[in-house]
Amino acid sequence: MDGLLSRGDLHGYQQYSAEFIVEHPIAALFLDCGLGKTVITLTALEELMFDRFEIRKSLVICPLRVCGVWKNEVEKWKHIQELRLSVVIGSEKERITALSRKANVYVINRENVEWLVAHGQWDFDMVVLDELSSFKSHRAKRFKALKKVRPMVKRIVGLTGTPAPNGLIDLWAEIGILDMGQRLGRFIGGYRERFFVPDKRSREMVYSYKPREGAEEAIYGLISDICISMKAVDYLEMPECIYNQVEVIMSEKEMKVYRQMEKDMLLPYEDGDIDAVNAAGLSNKLMQMANGAVYDENGAVKHIHDRKLEAIEDLVEAANGKPVLVAYWYQHDLARIRERIGAVELDSAEDFQKWNAGEIPVAVIHPASAGHGLNLQAGGSTLIWFGLTWSLELYQQTNARLWRQGQKETVVIHHLIAKNTLDERVMAALEKKDCGQSALVDAVRARIGGMADGHGRTV
Structure with missing residues (x-):
């Protein structure tokens, strides 16, 4: 014992x-x-x-x-x-x-x-x-x-x-x-x-x-x-957490393609169209396009732009050797990120061990894999959201892999936001949901004798 x-x-x-x-x-x-x-x-x-x-x-x-x-x-x-x-x-x-x-x-x-x-x-x-x-x-x-x-x-x-x-x-x-x-x-x-x-x-x-x-x-x-x-x-003694929005701007030509999809729900190509059958499908396609690539009707990947990949390169360089964790959503995001910056996907217990040991300089992880019970704070303190999710739960759980007790550094969470795209609405929705949930959490907050209530008062 x-x-x-x-x-x-x-x-x-x-x-x-x-x-x-x-x-x-x-x-x-x-x-x-x-x-x-x-x-x-x-x-x-x-x-x-x-x-x-x-x-x-x-x-x-x-x-x-x-x-x-x-x-x-x-x-x-x-x-x-x-x-x-x-x-x-x-x-x-x-x-x-x-x-x-x-x-x-x-x-x-x-x-x-x-x-x-x-x-x-x-x-x-x-x-x-x-x-x-x-x-x-x-x-x-x-x-x-x-x-x-x-x-x-x-x-x-x-x-x-x-x-x-x-x-x-x-x-x-x-x-x-x-x-x-x-x-x-x-x-x-x-x-x-x-x-x-x-x-x-x-x-x-x-x-x-x-x-x-x-x-x-x-x-x-x-x-x-x-x-x-x-x-x-x-x-708990939590480290400071800084939330940062990194705006990326698509060219006029790239935005024209995005707007056409938004308006017509269809982009015709000789070898396979990009189409959306309903509002949910359109949202999915537009979020992919904001990231820089999109699946066509045959499952092939159509390239749209590299703006977010360029932004990731800049952020990794600015980290100056400190490990960086990247959250991705679509498989084509993963492929493009790995090709561009040589990132390692975290998917197994061995991968997580290597990350926490500081052996992986740039890692990528899917929010659904970064859920409950996963401790990644020993491996780094910088997280980049390459593509966003509508799910507040997955968003918060992924952030909490780095921003948690035991983290020695200030945590920096970057969000890559393609200007004038659905990215802006998703980011706003996450912030709004978080505010709504905070009101609920505050309403039933535990009052423990002699402990601070979060506002500097003792209760």
Whole structure:
């Protein structure tokens, strides 16, 4: 047991959070990356199982890449050594074997929730949703499957750093899967009617909703008894983070091609047209073109410009030998970036190790691969967004790979924005969503005696 951390090594806010889970059969913790939500939850599980005897068997549902993190965390801490974890991943045969193992905590990836429920051996009295925002869609199969067995669960915990990535409309499903509709209502239609009005629409089709006057405060009030939030900057010594927008300007000829696509939804070529069948398809094509290349109808890549590649070269040169991480979205972005600056793609545990060891000067990573549980802060402090994403969750999670506890340098996050293109709208949307989510997080912020509340006051 030598070298293991003990319960006394937990931060005060971690002790507080674990106790919150213990005292609340339904709990939602909105915790920033790096605050240690895994050990917090395992500490609560240990107390509920072995001190209070309230639960016998629990299930953790999390992203696939994070399944192993839960098991690894147990090995670090002395006070949770009694917990026996079984990771339920792999082929169906491997999953069935893992379920049959004697354990206290079973960890499964979210894609297999439907399979687990259908498997017919549901006997978990506590469920932990590691990434509550994975259940923001009431139409998703995983949501419907978990909803069926939710009445059989005595205790449930939702963990996330992004409680409302697309606005407050997401909260109905997330809170509903926790409390079975007690706070925000049992039906999405009733929730929308009560708190929202149509925003963007086309005749009878409503694409988005905006909160009615006073709705935000009302929603916060309804959920505040089961939710607490914490921001890393309030509880950890976080490095400074600088956000920078680097404007790139396409030539008149290049902009003409972009505008034609925007107007006609079609660019004719002899060997394969570039076309978009609907608004979503057009958005996708325009974002590709802003990056400098686009797929045609045959899957071939059509080159548009090199403005962002030139900007990356300048930024890498300006880094003066310091490692740089580049976030890309499309495969043709990856190919062009690698060809231009010789970047190495981070895709395996070995790649991540090399990056953190300082052996990779320029790396590229996809936001979907840079999700939960990945620590890259040892390898560098500069991130360049080559192409943006509409997803606030993926955006924040990727940034948090470098901007987290243990980072020794000031973190600089560059965004390459093609002027007068969809890039500007995506950037504005991310900033707006972030502001909206911050209001929610502030509304349910944990108040811990003797600790600063983030505004210089002691509470």
